[in-house]
Amino acid sequence: MNKTKIIATLGPRSQTEDEVFAFINAGMNVARINLSHGDRQTHERLIDLVKKARRRAGTDTAILLDTRGPEIRVGDLKADMILEDGQELTITSAPATCSGPRISVNYPEFAAQIQEGHTILLDDGKLALTVIRIEGGDVITRVVAGGRLMSRKRVSLPDTVVNLPSLTTEDIDDIIFGIARNVDFIAASFVRSADDVWEVRRIIEEHGGRQAIIAKIENRQGVDNLDEILEAAEGLMVARGDLGVEMPAEEVPIIQKRIIHRANLAGKPVITATQMLESMITSPTPTRAEANDVTNAIFDGTDAVMLSAETATGRYPVEAIRFLTRCARISEQNLDYDAILAAGLRHRRQVVTDSISYACCATAADLDAAAIITATSSGSTARMVARHRPKAPIIAVSPQLETIRQLQLIRGVAPLYCASASTMDEQLDRAIHIATQAQFIVNGDLVVITAGMPLQTPGTTNMLKVHTVADICVSGQGIGSATAHGLVRIIETDSDWDNLPEEVIVVVSSTKPAMLEHLGRVKGIIAEQPGLTSHAAIVGRELGIPVVCNIPDATSIFENGQLITINGTTGHICYGSSCS
Structure with missing residues (x-):
């Protein structure tokens, strides 16, 4: 299982069920x-x-709806306009179909907000203008970097604080649509402050939704207000394309690292997006720089990497996803998990849930556990554990399908559906069974389990347990504190002792003094006869070997040569080489 999650944008390259299934x-x-x-x-x-x-793939693939957000765009042009370096261009907010050295924009406060000397970027930074003067409602600019300008292209104002509404009418309609269609995430574009996030949340709550909000950081205001945005949203997206237009490109890698680090500390998912594998829009293989970019994002701590045009319109969408899968696997194999865990200790918060989550990861590392299993209703437990980036996969079982799909975005988490149980023991048994069925763990694996009590109460992570996965065949009275595994030898007649191999567990109706010379060579005893003072129990204590008594029909239940394990402490007998 890959820890890093992959987000793929749908579009013309995913027009059929088969194509999405391939993704x-x-x-x-x-x-x-x-x-x-x-x-x-x-x-x-x-x-x-x-x-x-x-449904066909048997997965819980999540759906993220990415809103348009408040944007300034060029109005309609009578024809494409060629802008020459050095020429003057007038920009007005008065709606009109323009031609010649004049264009309109859809921002009424354009002339009031911008100042002389400010830079204006058109078409995602492909064209650049400088403001030379302002005349009433007209902004007079000089072309610094010219080119072809078409209608409806985006306008960026990297030097200007704009007062656009946090949500447009179209955004509100889109969010309501997403709620009705039960999508899992709403990505809010051009978030500038926590207030923008709260406005999105207000719309979601008013219409009965429970979608998680991903705040896209793609302008200077968003970067400046990062901490308050992070507190208000469920996660962040590093939208590097727009960031590189709104801010100097050389600052974007540093901003990316800062955003990822802050999200990691908060225990909230962060997505690294834009131009991850841009060359694969037309090429079947990525550049070495792109491979390096993906790896660096994973080493930085990103939860997910996102493909945009690579899968929406590119020629090699499936190959791009497969490359990310391979690249993530190699990167994750080379992470220094001990160093990551140690860094997490420095930033651990002094609360019960975080202490238990950290202890869970530390225990899993010390014991080289096969997995960490979390029983979670809201997903809070899984997110808290994932915050420490353990090497062991996190198997999160939940009765809430909404939670399962939202956990698809959390690094290192494999979410699985598990019906609610009435007791903690029953819940954990179900969790282990489901994780085994899904082939994340097998008999004999050691796992670390964490959950919260009382059950189904969000934010109560307070329990940690170390468990060895095993199929319990039968239980009886256990004697001794040892555990032993070996091959079954059923003893019904004296001749059954002949040619007794090493490391066997004998199964008898009862033991007798005459058997002592043979019992000294066995690893454990299973007896049908009950009683802590029975002969088998006494022999087990004397020899220091585990004994399980009071197993009716034991000589019929087991077969010669069968590999089993007996636990003298619990009285459990398990198939295989482990038992707890």
Whole structure:
């Protein structure tokens, strides 16, 4: 299982159930639908395709709806405009279809907010202007970097604080649509402050939704207000494309590391997005720089990496997902998990849930556990454990399908459905059974289990248990504190003692003094006769070997040569080489 999650954007390259199914099989954990492209009918069809494909694949692939956000765009042009370096261009906010050296934008306060000397970027930074003067409602600029300008291209103001509404009418309609279609995440674009996140949450709550909000950090205001945004949102996205337009490109790698680090400390998921494998839009293989970029993001601590045009419109969408899967696997194998855990100790918060979560990861590391199993209703326990980035996979079992899909975004977590139980023991037994069925663990594996009591109460992580996975065959009265595994030898007649091999566990109706010379060579005893003062119990204590008494029909239950384990402390007898 890969720890790093993969988000793939759907589009023209995913128009059928088979194509989306191929994305899931290649490693897609979350399907992104970009509302900036396509119409409502297209978006609805893509959501339906994901639901059909995940049902077919037997997965809980999540759906992320990416809103358009408040944007300034060029108005309609009569024809494409060629801007020459050094020429003057007038920008107005008065709605009009423009031509010549004049364009309009859809921001009424444009002239009031901008200042002389400010930079204006058009078409995602491909064209650059400098403000030379302001005349009433007109902004006069000089072209610094020219080129072809078309209608509806985005306008960026890296030097200007804008007062756009946090949500447009289209955004509100899109969020309501996502709630009705039961998507799992709403990605809020161009978030500038916590207030923008709270406005999205207000819409979600008013319409009965429980979607997690991912705040996209893609402008200077968002970077400056990072901590308050992180506190308000369920997760962050490092939207490097727009960040590189709004801010100097050389600052983006440092900002990326800072955002990832802050999200890691808060225990909230962070997505690294934009141009991860840009060359694979047209090439079947990525560049070495792109491979390095993905690896660095994983080493930084990102929860997920996101593909945009690579899977939406690219020629090699499945190959791009497969490469991310391989790259993530290699990167994760080379992480210094001990150093990561030690760093987590320095930032551990002095609360019960965080202490238990850290102890869970430390115990798993010390014992080289095969997995960490968390029983969680809201996903809180799994997220707290994942915050410490353990080497062991985190198997999160939950009765809430909504929780399971939202955990698809958390690094290192494999979420599985598990019906609610009435007691903690029953819940843990179910969790182990489901994790075994899913082939994450096998008999004999040592696992660390954590959960919260009382059951189904979010935020109460307070229990840690070390457990060895085993199929309990039968239980009786245990004698001694030892555990032994070996091959069964059923003793019914004196001749059954002949040619007794090493390391056997004998199964008898009862033991007798005449058997003492043979019993000194066995690893354990199973007896049908009950009683802590029975002969078998006394012999076991004298010899220091485990004994399990009071197993009716023991000589019929087991077969010669069968590998079993007996636990003198619990009285459990298990198939295989482990028992707890």
